[in-house]
Amino acid sequence: MxxxxxxxxxxxxxxxxxxxxxxxxxxxxxxxxxxxxxxxxxxxxxxxxxxxxxxxxxxxxxxxxxxxxxxxxxxxxxxxxxxxxxxxxxxxxxxxxxxxxxxxxxxxxxxxxxxxxxxxxxxxxxxxANPGGMAAVLGLKADVIEQACKEIEDGGEYVTPVNYNSPVQTVIAGTAAGIEKAKEALSAKGAKRIVPLAVSAAFHSKxxxxxxxxxxxxxxxxxxxxxxxxxxxxxxxxxxxxxxxxxxxxxxxxxxxxxxxxxxxxxxxxxxxxxxxxxxxxxxxxxxxxxxxxxxxxxxxxxxxxxxxxxx
Incomplete structure (x- = not known):
């Protein structure tokens, strides 16, 4: 035991x-x-x-x-x-x-x-009342994801890191448009994979x-x-x-x-x-x-x- x-x-x-x-x-x-x-x-x-x-x-x-x-x-x-x-x-x-x-x-x-x-x-x-989405980002460090999300938010769409799961896996959440912009930006920054989660809301976000x-x-x-x-x-x-x-x-x-x-x-x-x-x-x-x-x-x-x- x-x-x-x-x-x-x-x-x-x-x-x-x-x-x-x-x-x-x-x-x-x-x-x-x-x-x-x-x-x-x-x-x-x-x-x-x-x-x-x-x-x-x-x-x-x-x-x-x-x-x-x-x-x-x-x-x-x-x-x-x-x-x-x-x-x-x-x-x-x-x-x-x-x-x-x-x-x-x-x-x-x-x-x-x-x-x-x-x-x-x-x-x-x-x-x-506030539909949204979530996606798991694999292969990028959290600080890179945080910066990308901040830039998207400064541009008028909402997306933010919500689950810091491992050093190379972070889940983001936000509006549908915010998630789409983040997928583009994070892919360009070298994310290995971005996997949409089967949820209809942005849990653990504002x-x-x-x-x-x-x-x-x-x-x-x-x-x-x-x-x-x-x-x-x-x-x-x-x-x-x-x-x-x-x-x-x-x-x-x-x-x-x-x-x-x-x-x-x-x-x-x-x-x-x-x-x-x-x-x-x-x-x-x-x-x-x-x-x-x-x-x-x-x-x-x-x-x-x-x-x-x-x-x-």
């Missing part, structure tokens, strides 16, 4: 959902079934039906995908617990921070689902300001506890130590960049060498391997990957 004091749990973000995720855990681990039942009660729709029987297009809608990914992440957490896998720190990518808060004891599972309900509804509304305000108002009634283990955060790219106003922090999180590269750098310097991603897919596992040397990174999303993580 991996050394708990050097192990961190990571939680997946938006876009990682897929039909049928977590079905093995749901069928074989009672606590996992309870997670989906609890989520369904709070959300007002059948999460299991949406994840296991719904179509991919509906599952990709932010109002469905956000609670579905949270549910899958909490099922993976329960599966890890069933094998005695423990960690002394948590971090999440974008909406993964909600699962990280639940794993750290900051939020009960019930309140994590309530918070993600408020977030997904507010973001769905903002996406319709186009989400309406969602941020709505969430801040609704989330005032959600109780937060101090975490029982270390919590690393996207907004500041380091360990969060001030938990006095978490609704305000999460409201800011909606329209602030995800500084995941900085976060990983700090986590590594703090001595963590085992990274276990809990949730759908292995995007974060890949980012850890690309960003950090000499560490172990695995994901848990089904019985096979669970056994590999338990064997560390």
């Amino acid at each position: 991996a050394d708990k004091t050097k192990t961190i749990f990571l939680f997946s973000g938006q876009g990682s959902q897929y039909k049928g995720m977590g079905k093995d855990f749901y069928d074989t681990i009672p606590e996992c079934k309870k997670v989906l039942e609890l989520g369904s009660d709070i959300l007002g729709f059948d999460l299991a039906a949406k994840i296991f029987d719904g179509d991919e297009k509906e599952l990709s809608r932010t109002i469905i995908s956000q609670p579905a990914i949270l549910a899958m992440s909490l099922m993976a957490l329960e599966a890890a617990k069933s094998k005695g896998i423990e960690a002394s720190a948590v971090a999440g990518h974008s909406l993964g921070e909600y699962a990280a808060m639940a794993a750290s004891g900051m939020l009960s599972y019930e309140n994590a689902f309530r918070a993600i309900k408020y977030r997904s509804e507010a973001m769905d509304k903002a996406a319709q 186009l989400m300001a309406g969602a941020s305000e709505e969430f801040a108002e609704k989330a005032k009634d959600i109780p937060f506890n101090a975490p029982s283990i270390r919590f690393y955060c996207n907004v500041y790219g380091n360990e969060l130590t001030d938990f006095s106003d978490m609704p305000a922090y999460l409201a800011k999180h909606i329209c602030s960049p995800v500084r995941f590269t900085s976060e990983l750098d700090v986590i590594s310097k703090d001595g963590y060498d085992t990274y276990i991603e809990l949730g759908p897919g292995k995007v974060l596992t890949g980012l850890v391997k690309k960003t950090l040397d000499g560490v172990t990174a695995v994901n848990v999303e089904n019985p096979d990957t669970l056994e590999k993580a338990a064997a560390l």
